[in-house]
Amino acid sequence: MRIQCVVSYDGTKFYGWQKQPDKRSVQEVIECAINKITGEHNVIHSSGRTDAKVHAHNQVFHFDTQKDIAFKQWKRAINHFLPEDVYIKESKRVGEEFHARYSAIKKEYHYLLSTNEYNPFERDYIYQYPYGKLDLEAMCDCAKLFVGTHDFASFCVYDQLGTTIRTIYHIDIIENDGYFTFKLVGDGFRRYMVRMIVGGLIQVGAHRRSKAFLADLLESKGEKKCLFKAEPQGLYLEHVYYE
Known part of the structure; x- marks a missing residue:
């Protein structure tokens, strides 16, 4: 059974x-x-x-x-x-044909971040971003780079046993009173992939890196690596979708 x-x-x-x-x-x-x-x-x-x-x-x-x-x-x-x-x-x-991993058709992750004053009661559940405001419009525009089917080798940790090609269906970024929610839905995510994508978007939102910089990373297909990885406590596996 x-x-x-x-x-x-x-x-x-x-x-x-x-x-x-x-x-x-x-x-x-x-x-x-x-x-x-x-x-x-x-x-x-x-x-x-x-x-x-x-x-x-x-x-x-x-x-x-x-x-x-x-x-x-x-x-x-x-x-x-x-x-x-x-x-x-x-x-x-x-049924015996169901497999929690191999039967999944897409996954949804949420990443939570606060640009408000540090709150010790939220520190384990929302990334307490310490560097001021973020440009929501710039991040939303940059997020379009990752939508579609791409080789995400520059935005994950990988080995030779699995492909780094993934499809992201959409990325939504919502801001409400200093709280940001990044919503990513795709057919699958390699290790650290969500955190590296969000980390890169945060850099764009802080005006430390440009959209062109992240585009160059993505197009390099692993020759260049994303060095920006968002903190783990803001990340949630929100939903797994099956047929």
């Missing part, structure tokens, strides 16, 4: 999604909770990894089990054994 779950988590005290030796990970705490219910050695498969201090509103994972309980009860059962910074929002039974 294959179970699909939607989970939200506060990434502040995690070293990321992926299980690591002697490090607290989201994957580990969820697998421990499920194993207490099933008595099995269940492995969960997510739609993708998130890094240390990165949050998720709607991460998706699946696992296989021989434990026969009502599929809607998995949500309540797993949550019983989870810490307070992780919460299962939904559980359902799916």
Whole structure:
């Protein structure tokens, strides 16, 4: 039996999604909770990894089990054994052909930034930008560079095992009383890709770099690297889309 779950988590005290030796990970705490219910050695498969201090509103994972309980009860059962910074929002039974990662058709990330006076209560959830105002119009114009299908090798960390060609469907940037929300939707994102794109856009918004500078980075297809990576605490995996 294959179970699909939607989970939200506060990434502040995690070293990321992926299980690591002697490090607290989201994957580990969820697998421990499920194993207490099933008595099995269940492995969960997510739609993708998130890094240390990165949050998720709607991460998706699946696992296989021989434990026969009502599929809607998995949500309540797993949550019983989870810490307070992780919460299962939904559980359902799916077919064997479903895979949380390979069945996904697009993902949506949000990045939150504040140009207001420093707020210690927001420091783990919104990037507290310390350098003054940002030019929203300039960032929105520059964001158009990344929409479409491109080789994003200059804007991610990659290896030889996977392609760096990705399609971004749209990037929206909204400002409200000094709070900026960057919304990126694409068919997939390589490691640090969202943070590097946002980091580059912030440089343009601060008038430290130009649109032409980022265009040159993108066109270099990895020969030149983006050195601007937005802080992790402002990043949220917002939604994973399936057919």
